[in-house]
Amino acid sequence: xxxxxxxxxxxxxxxxxxxxxxxxxxxxxxxxxxxxxxxxxxxxxxxxxxxxxxxxxxxxxxxxxxxxxxxxxxxxxxxxxxxxxxxxxxxxxxxxxxxxxxxxxxxxxxxxxxxxxxxxxxxxxxxxxxxxxxxxxxxxxxxxxxxxxxxxxxxxxxxxxxxxxxxxxxxxxxxxxxxxxxxxxxxxxxxxxxxxxxxxxxxxxxxxxxxxxxxxxxxxxxxxxxxxxxxxxxxxxxxxxxxxxxxxxxxxxxxxxxxxxxxxxxxxxxxxxxxxxxxxxxxxxxxxxxxxxxxxxxxxxxxxxxxxxxxxxxxxxxxxxxxxxxxxxxxxxxxxxxxxxxxxxxxxxxxxxxxxxxxxxxxxxxxxxxxxxxxxxxxxxxxxxxxxxxxxxxxxxxxxxxxxxxx
Numbered sequence: 001x002x003x004x005x006x007x008x009x010x011x012x013x014x015x016x017x018x019x020x021x022x023x024x025x026x027x028x029x030x031x032x033x034x035x036x037x038x039x040x041x042x043x044x045x046x047x048x049x050x051x052x053x054x055x056x057x058x059x060x061x062x063x064x065x066x067x068x069x070x071x072x073x074x075x076x077x078x079x080x081x082x083x084x085x086x087x088x089x090x091x092x093x094x095x096x097x098x099x100x101x102x103x104x105x106x107x108x109x110x111x112x113x114x115x116x117x118x119x120x121x122x123x124x125x126x127x128x129x130x131x132x133x134x135x136x137x138x139x140x141x142x143x144x145x146x147x148x149x150x151x152x153x154x155x156x157x158x159x160x161x162x163x164x165x166x167x168x169x170x171x172x173x174x175x176x177x178x179x180x181x182x183x184x185x186x187x188x189x190x191x192x193x194x195x196x197x198x199x200x201x202x203x204x205x206x207x208x209x210x211x212x213x214x215x216x217x218x219x220x221x222x223x224x225x226x227x228x229x230x231x232x233x234x235x236x237x238x239x240x241x242x243x244x245x246x247x248x249x250x251x252x253x254x255x256x257x258x259x260x261x262x263x264x265x266x267x268x269x270x271x272x273x274x275x276x277x278x279x280x281x282x283x284x285x286x287x288x289x290x291x292x293x294x295x296x297x298x299x300x301x302x303x304x305x306x307x308x309x310x311x312x313x314x315x316x317x318x319x320x321x322x323x324x325x326x327x328x329x330x331x332x333x334x335x336x337x338x339x340x341x342x343x344x345x346x347x348x349x350x351x352x353x354x355x356x357x358x359x360x361x362x363x364x365x366x367x368x369x370x371x372x373x374x375x376x377x378x379x380x381x382x383x384x385x386x387x388x389x390x391x392x393x394x395x396x397x398x399x400x401x402x403x404x405x406x407x
Contacts, residue, residue, distance in 0.1 A: 016169070018161075051104075054130075070083070070087065104116065256291055294377075
């Protein structure tokens with residue numbers, strides 16, 4: 001996954017997490033409001049029940065704990081001994097004595113709130129007062145606890161949402177990255193064989209248009225055979241691209257002679273090298289050097305390494321294949337400008353060029369995919385790839401090591 005894809009994934013996951021967190025916050029607010037309303041209603045109901053019970057006592061001394069009772073009989077007031085100053089509410093007692101209609105209200109005395117119920121009962125006025133300050137404090141503590149719990153839950157929900165969103169979107173992002181990589185790989189890998197087929201077809205057309213069929217029948221037949229072979233190679237490349245589009249897909253490996261593949265790749269590159277004035281040679285072992293893998297994929301290793309060398313070589317390219325202990329060693333050397341000092345870290349990154357790019361107008365555009373594709377193929381074949389220092393001044397060496405399939 002590229003840095004751009006990772007950034008897009010992060011932004012999308014953040015948006016989803018914020019939306020999910022907003023939903024969680026709304027649900028928490030609704031639930032908190034419901035709980036608070038239920039508790040507040042319970043506190044109010046408890047206070048009303050205490051007042052209703054206190055109204056029916058015969059003496060202020062019989063009042064429940066926390067309830068203050070005042071009884072008005074014949075103009076005399078009997079009040080609970082521990083009643084706070086400010087109680088009873090004499091004005092309310094006088095109004096109820098005149099109207100015989102009960103009254104209920106709230107008063108604040110010394111910073112404390114009281115609920116007062118005054119009513120006419122059995123020929124006298126009774127007033128009960130209950131301290132509602134404790135109930136309000138309980139509601140305040142409940143509100144504080146719910147606020148803290150809501151904030152903590154919101155933070156945890158946000159973190160969990162981001163984590164879950166990234167996990168949920170990662171398969172989609174990986175699929176998108178695989179799709180983009182397949183398109184880039186296909187455009188890179190198919191350009192050379194398509195160009196070769198087009199060139200051969202144009203040469204055949206010139207022969208046909210020039211009326212040289214009779215004189216050059218063998219050449220035309222050879223050209224058609226090469227077109228057929230090139231189309232088959234193109235089909236094999238397409239099949240291999242489809243298999244390698246998903247690195248999790250298993251590829252059937254067979255016995256492959258990398259020395260023979262090297263000979264074929266060098267022979268295929270000789271016309272291009274000759275046109276550029278570059279000598280290309282195959283060195284090392286000419287006997288069988290067997291490994292297990294995909295023939296088309298390993299052929300791409302040689303064609304990509306040789307193509308990279310052709311783009312940078314000045315006069316000479318050497319393709320060496322030798323047995324080295326239990327491994328097959330493949331080394332492609334050229335006498336070009338060599339790799340930059342940061343080549344070991346960046347040579348096999350996708351879309352990164354670790355070598356000076358030629359500025360000739362006729363040179364093809366470089367996408368920085370060739371060595372990256374080679375590195376992926378080598379990794380799938382349990383091998384290693386590296387950049388080695390050239391034994392001569394200048395130049396570059398790309399070395400590939402693959403395990404042998406036989407002693």
